Amino acid sequence: MLSQKCKYAIRTILYLASKNEEGEKKDLKKISEALKIPTPYLGKILQELVPKKIISSIKGPNGGFFLTEQNLQLPVIKIIEAIDGLTLFEACGLGLHVCSDKHPCPIHNDFKVARDHLKNMFANKSIEELAKEINSKHFMLI
Amino acid sequence: MLSQKCKYAIRTILYLASKNEEGEKKDLKKISEALKIPTPYLGKILQELVPKKIISSIKGPNGGFFLTEQNLQLPVIKIIEAIDGLTLFEACGLGLHVCSDKHPCPIHNDFKVARDHLKNMFANKSIEELAKEINSKHFMLI
DNA sequence: AGAATTAAAGACCTTTTTATCTTTTATTTA
DNA sequence: TAAATAAAAGATAAAAAGGTCTTTAATTCT
Ligand code: FES
Ligand code: FES
Numbered sequence: 001m002l003s004q005k006c007k008y009a010i011r012t013i014l015y016l017a018s019k020n021e022e023g024e025k026k027d028l029k030k031i032s033e034a035l036k037i038p039t040p041y042l043g044k045i046l047q048e049l050v051p052k053k054i055i056s057s058i059k060g061p062n063g064g065f066f067l068t069e070q071n072l073q074l075p076v077i078k079i080i081e082a083i084d085g086l087t088l089f090e091a092c093g094l095g096l097h098v099c100s101d102k103h104p105c106p107i108h109n110d111f112k113v114a115r116d117h118l119k120n121m122f123a124n125k126s127i128e129e130l131a132k133e134i135n136s137k138h139f140m141l142i
Numbered sequence: 143m144l145s146q147k148c149k150y151a152i153r154t155i156l157y158l159a160s161k162n163e164e165g166e167k168k169d170l171k172k173i174s175e176a177l178k179i180p181t182p183y184l185g186k187i188l189q190e191l192v193p194k195k196i197i198s199s200i201k202g203p204n205g206g207f208f209l210t211e212q213n214l215q216l217p218v219i220k221i222i223e224a225i226d227g228l229t230l231f232e233a234c235g236l237g238l239h240v241c242s243d244k245h246p247c248p249i250h251n252d253f254k255v256a257r258d259h260l261k262n263m264f265a266n267k268s269i270e271e272l273a274k275e276i277n278s279k280h281f282m283l284i
Numbered sequence: 285a286g287a288a289t290t291a292a293a294g295a296c297c298t299t300t301t302t303a304t305c306t307t308t309t310a311t312t313t314a
Numbered sequence: 315t316a317a318a319t320a321a322a323a324g325a326t327a328a329a330a331a332g333g334t335c336t337t338t339a340a341t342t343c344t
Binding site for chain 1: 144150153236238245247252256259260263275282
């Protein structure tokens with residue numbers, strides 16, 4: 001479904017968002033230990049997200065990764081788009097070269113319903129909204 | 143979503159099923175050319191499905207791959223189970239070690255709806271039913 | 285200024301997935 | 315029975331995903 005890379009990214013960002021009281025920064029090691037994600041690999045992933053403006057970072061002592069107000073307003077699908085791209089939400093479930101109503105594979109109609117449901121859920125929820133739900137309800141990140 | 147291997151397998155089986163007039167056999171090369179799937183790789187995949195009783199085969203001249211009545215009655219999910227396993231329909235969308243209502247990740251509730259929708263569609267439709275729809279409506283396999 | 289801290293960058297390694305090629309075995313038909 | 319056909323089996327290869335390690339650059343604090 002989502003790649004491992006993408007799932008790590010989402011969990012990290014939701015972790016940062018749900019702890020975002022007072023613009024709190026977290027360094028790589030703290031995040032990777034908290035979420036049980038391999039440290040060097042997570043480093044690679046987060047490095048990729050900074051220039052894409054999905055997350056923010058500051059080097060040096062007391063530096064780390066954090067989310068700005070702008071970062072928090074992004075819908076979750078932007079994380080997926082940055083890492084895996086949007087083909088999951090566009091591609092044919094049986095691997096045909098194109099997916100369209102004019103050229104439907106045998107599972108097209110049902111598949112599209114499930115695929116669109118997934119897409120809408122990721123597109124309609126901002127990182128901040130989801131983080132608030134994590135704090136008010138009892139959702140797990142690990 | 144589904145692996146390439148699994149998508150190739152499903153398309154091949156639906157192809158065999160939709161041509162299953164008079165227990166027609168198709169040899170590997172014919173299938174791979176009709177569906178534009180790499181021949182040797184498809185051979186490997188079909189080899190795997192024969193002992194698992196998902197498809198049937200006969201060697202020698204006029205041999206090939208085909209579906210018995212029993213094969214045709216299988217739900218499509220059995221193909222997926224044989225190739226990819228069922229983790230797609232059971233695993234957490236964010237990669238948590240377990241997915242359960244007692245230990246939900248932030249997307250659990252919505253994700254489960256989409257995942258179950260997919261699962262039900264594959265579980266509730268037999269290969270034969272789907273093949274009939276291919277023939278009566280105008281669904282594509284390529 | 286110098287030491288400490290932390291992200292960035294880049295080279296490397298491992299495993300899994302996808303795909304190819306060659307040889308063997310079973311079956312048919314002439 | 316011999317030749318032809320087609321799947322089975324197995325060894326190999328290429329590409330992608332997942333993961334590690336080392337060095338460099340930026341920042342802070344003393
Ligand atoms: S054509 Fe296959 S899902 Fe749309
Ligand atoms: S716990 Fe994540 S989808 Fe169920």
